[in-house]
Amino acid sequence: MKVGDLCRRHVVSISVAAPLSEAARLMCEQQVGAVIVTAAPADSPIAVGVLTDRDIVRAQLEGTADLGEIRIADVMSREPLVLTEDERLDEAVRRMRARGVRRAPVVGAGGALAGVISFDDVLSYICANLAALARLTERQSRRQDDQATYQI
Amino acid sequence: MSIAEISSAPVYIAFADEPLAAAARQMCARGVGALVVVDTHDAQQRPIGILTDRDIVCGQVKRRTDLYCLTVGEVMTRNPLTVPADAALSEAVQAMSARGVRRAPVVDRSGALLAILTLDDLLPLIAQQLGELAGIADAQARGPPAAAAQRSA
Numbered sequence: 001m002k003v004g005d006l007c008r009r010h011v012v013s014i015s016v017a018a019p020l021s022e023a024a025r026l027m028c029e030q031q032v033g034a035v036i037v038t039a040a041p042a043d044s045p046i047a048v049g050v051l052t053d054r055d056i057v058r059a060q061l062e063g064t065a066d067l068g069e070i071r072i073a074d075v076m077s078r079e080p081l082v083l084t085e086d087e088r089l090d091e092a093v094r095r096m097r098a099r100g101v102r103r104a105p106v107v108g109a110g111g112a113l114a115g116v117i118s119f120d121d122v123l124s125y126i127c128a129n130l131a132a133l134a135r136l137t138e139r140q141s142r143r144q145d146d147q148a149t150y151q152i
Numbered sequence: 153m154s155i156a157e158i159s160s161a162p163v164y165i166a167f168a169d170e171p172l173a174a175a176a177r178q179m180c181a182r183g184v185g186a187l188v189v190v191d192t193h194d195a196q197q198r199p200i201g202i203l204t205d206r207d208i209v210c211g212q213v214k215r216r217t218d219l220y221c222l223t224v225g226e227v228m229t230r231n232p233l234t235v236p237a238d239a240a241l242s243e244a245v246q247a248m249s250a251r252g253v254r255r256a257p258v259v260d261r262s263g264a265l266l267a268i269l270t271l272d273d274l275l276p277l278i279a280q281q282l283g284e285l286a287g288i289a290d291a292q293a294r295g296p297p298a299a300a301a302q303r304s305a
Contacts, residue, residue: 021213028210053205054185057176057219065173065218123275130282 003092004085006125007106007115013038016048020059020075021067023051036105036116037076044112047105049076082107085114093122155244156237158277159258159267166203167192168225175224176208188257188265189228196264199257201228234259237266241277244269 013036014023023035034052038045051072059075060067081099083092083106096104102119166175166187175187189201203224211227212218233251235244235258248256248271258267 024209024213027206028213033206053209054180057205057208058180060219061173061177061180065220067212067218 001089001125002085003083003087003089003106003117004115006089006121007083007085007117008121009115011036011105011113011116013045013047013113014051014072015039015045016073016076018072019068020056020070020072023072024056024067027053027056034103036080036113037072038113044110046111047080047082047107047113049073049078050080050101050103050105051076080105083117085109089122089125092117153241153277154237155235155239155241155258155269156267158241158273159269163188163257163265163268165190165197165265166224166228168200168223168228170224172208172211172219172222172224172227175203176219179203179205186255186268187224188232188268189224190265196262198263199232199234199259199265201225201230202232202253202255202257203228232257234263235269236261241274245274 012026012030012032014026016037016039023037026035027033034050036047037049037051039048049072055075055077056067059070064070081095081101081104083095083104085106085108092104096102096119104117105113106115106117108114164178164182164184164187166178166189168189169192179185179187185205187203188199189203190197191200201224207227207229208219211222215222215226233247233253233256235247235256237258237260239247244256248254248269254272255268255270257265258269260266
């Protein structure tokens with residue numbers, strides 16, 4: 001499984017030039033706890049940071065509470081872990097763990113932002129595999145029960 | 153294993169009438185993503201809400217004001233799912249899944265707050281159970297030690 005097979009193509013992102021108030025509004029509208037921060041070029045933006053709801057709250061406590069007065073660039077996590085579409089999923093998880101992040105932007109061959117992958121996406125994938133295994137063992141134990149009934 | 157053993161300890165609380173900024177500061181200082189909200193006058197500390205970073209941000213956006221002008225009670229998520237301390241693990245997981253919540257306060261029979269149970273607490277436990285199952289399969293694939301000894305004899 002490659003990162004590109006599992007990542008989400010709908011990326012909730014915001015320009016690094018936008019005010020923090022806009023990022024806050026976007027997070028609430030889209031019901032996400034983090035957004036990918038991008039920089040130009042507009043037609044193939046690159047990921048320059050990740051901004052979480054916690055980054056916003058911390059910035060407000062450390063400086064002004066006025067979200068319109070805070071720059072995203074000053075509070076986001078810079079130099080985010082960036083994964084590539086053709087990277088193996090297990091390798092990607094290992095890198096996410098090493099960096100201690102729950103989500104990472106995904107880029108295509110040219111380096112342009114192509115998606116985002118999260119802890120939740122990987123968990124769902126693993127659980128779906130497990131559920132398929134569980135269905136298999138259930139089917140086999142039912143078959144054994146049926147055979148036992150015939151023998152009687 | 154009981155819910156009380158699995159759940160994160162300690163649990164941190166906020167009061168509904170407390171300034172939002174004070175609660176936010178507590179969350180940052182303790183490095184936690186959520187506080188359980190209780191009523192100031194309730195000695196039993198029965199959960200009446202949960203406050204997360206998201207609630208703090210979205211509460212400010214919705215009410216068009218900042219965290220110094222709001223109380224915890226104004227932005228918290230009300231009526232939290234609570235999990236009885238003596239509930240089975242599967243019951244807790246199913247209840248959290250049905251409500252779509254990643255964390256739930258754990259309460260005693262009178263509804264008093266004991267702890268908080270999070271998805272992050274549950275995952276290692278389930279992973280451990282899986283690891284043990286995988287160990288059985290692996291051991292059987294290698295064959296029982298006695299049989300292996302007989303074969304080599």
